[in-house]
Amino acid sequence: MPRRAARRLYKTLGRRGTFLLILGTGKTCWGVSFLVAPPPEAPGLELLTDLCSLRHWSWLWIVCGLITFTSAFLPIGRDKLGFSTALIPPTVWAIAYTYAVLTGEYSRGGFVAIWYLTSHCGVIMWAATVPEYSVPRAPRSARRGKGA
Known part of the structure; x- marks a missing residue:
């Protein structure tokens, strides 16, 4: 029974949807980790923490993760929102770390x-x-020789 349900889910999601589902889950969990137990120090993220705490920035990961997750269930071609939303948190973090350097x-x-x-x-x-x-x-169909 679980295999049948997994196959049906995979058929519904497809390859792109499965990727978005996994990615959205990961981003949401990463955001929740900052919300539940933020690290005492966040070296390299001063650009962000000067604006607000990591607990507030965790919502960026959570919201973008949830949008990415739900985009997995959209029809093919309409999942672009999930992919573009998934880019936002790591881009913000990369900018903060580059600024710190x-x-x-x-x-x-x-x-x-x-x-x-x-x-x-x-x-x-x-x-x-x-x-x-x-x-x-x-x-390609096989070619026949002239000598046959």
Whole structure:
């Protein structure tokens, strides 16, 4: 029974929807972690924490995660909102870490910014271009020789 339900869910979601579902869940959980137990220090995020606390910034992750999650259930072609919304939190974090490097507050921030830009933003942008169904090429018919 659980396998049948999983197959039906996968058929409903497709490849892009499954990616958005996983991504939305992860972003929401990451945001909830900052809400429930924010770290005492957030080196490299001073640009953000000067504006408001990490508890407030956690809502950016949570809201964007929930939008990404619900976009998984939209029809193909209408899921662009989920992909673009998923880009917002890691882009904001990457900007904050880049700023921290440029101001000299957190020298390691450059590596963290590159990590957010590649493993988050880059993967999201790549996944947004993956077609839902890839159709294999039609096989070429065999040529007959003239000598037959």
